[in-house]
Amino acid sequence: MTVNGAVWRYQLTAQERALLGRTDHDALGARPDVLVVGGGVLGVSTAAACAEAGLGRVLLIETGRLGTGATGGATGLLIPEPHQWSDPEPFVDLERASLKRWRDLEESLPGGVGLVELDWLGLAPHDSGFAAHQPRAVEWLNPGQVEELIPGLARPMEGALIRRQARVNPLRAVARLAAGLPAVATGVAATSVTIRGDQIVAVGTSAGVISPGAVVFATGRPPVLDGLPLDIPSDRVKGHLLVTEPTDVRLPGIVAPLATQIENGQLLAGGTFDLGDETPAVQPEVIDSIVDGLAATLPALSGVGVSHQWCCFRPRHPDRRPVIDKVPGLANAWLTSGHFRTGILNAPVTAAVLARWIRADEPPAEAGTWSATRFRGR
Ligand SMILES: Cc1cc2nc3c(=O)[nH]c(=O)nc-3n(C[C@H](O)[C@H](O)[C@H](O)COP(=O)(O)OP(=O)(O)OC[C@H]3O[C@@H](n4cnc5c(N)ncnc54)[C@H](O)[C@@H]3O)c2cc1C
Secondary structure: OOOOOHHHHHOOHHHHHHHHHEHHHHOOOOOOOOOOOOOOOHHHHHHHHHHOHHHHHHEEEEEOOOOOOOOOOOOEOOHHHHHHOOHHHHHHHHHHHHHHHHEEEEHHOOOOOOOOOOEEEEEEEOOOOOOOOOOOOOOEOOOOOHHHHOOOOOOOEEEEEEEEEEEOHHHHOOOOHHHHHOOEEEEOOOEEEEOOOOOEEEEEEEEEEEEEEEEEEOOOOOOOOOOOOOOOOEEEEEEEEEEEEOOOOOOOOOOOOEEEOOOHHHHEEEEOOOOOOOOOOHHHHHHHHHEEEHHHHHHHHOOEEEEEEEEEEOOOEOOOOOOEEEEOOOOOEEEEEEOOOHHHHHHHHHHHHHHHHHHOOOOOOHHHHHHOOOOOOO
């Protein structure tokens, strides 16, 4: 039987599952120094970084449960190095810094964040092999070497091997981070703000009014709230994923574009870009095409069953880069949005940038590129 829903929730312990619905009722009464709106990986990481930076009482609110949005459906890959083929250098540097922070969190949090170290192997998509652009950290494999790592490929392929990338179960990481937060209220939606001068003085929520010292919006796409004048273009891009039934096939980590080896002999595949599909439902034909792709590349996977299938939406700005900035015109409100396909990876470094900015009230150097106003006049 196929479960419609991300595999991640089913891998959690009962305690981790409970943490995703954490609600500290008393916390809603007190005035927080920092209010974080949005309980995806960006909001939870930011709340954790603010608490660690000693920014006072930090309260996180989330409409649903933690990880309800894009976070809970993501692949969870932390792979900066392969992005050298697709992303500009400053962005890859941000990603590298963030993977380092994930590793630090794995060391420093009680029980870690569930980070799994693994290699990435890119299969050459064409007979002519990879394009001329040759990033660092790559070991080039000839078809024989690739065949040794993945016996039985449908045709000989060259490969690019990058060692020591990583992945997380995004919900486990969020739960582990949430365990250390000072105050969390799930089931609470921000609905409006009251602005006086250049300050947000009150945030209206479904559980009453909160008067925070500072506010960080981490709502996936920019928030749409009564009284908040924000005009940052964004959209969202749907993606489908599936996990197979356990198979005897063993992959050497993440094999792009085939699949990623996960627990219990299962494979995680997909990550489609379903442009224009705004429906929240899984499309069976997309799942079928992912399964067909598995068998076409590795015939041993013909007939493999699907144990979990799901879809989710990547929040995106027009240039596919995130916003990490103050809310334009406001002195005590920050925003991070549009993390598109690398929000899990980039959450810890984004959180650190925001926490430093709130503490020093000056933008850290890394923030310059990710301004909220860069779309003006487009
Ligand atoms: C198919 C797919 C595969 C992906 N794979 C990867 C990957 O391998 N690696 C990677 O790094 N990234 C990946 N991503 C991207 C990643 O999932 C996102 O970039 C990231 O999860 C965005 O996190 P977020 O916290 O900004 O948004 P979200 O996870 O959407 O969280 C925002 C939260 O804010 C809450 N919220 C919204 N409005 C309000 C309000 N008014 N009041 C209170 N709460 C509110 C929402 O309920 C939601 O929980 C993938 C995405 C998809 C769709």
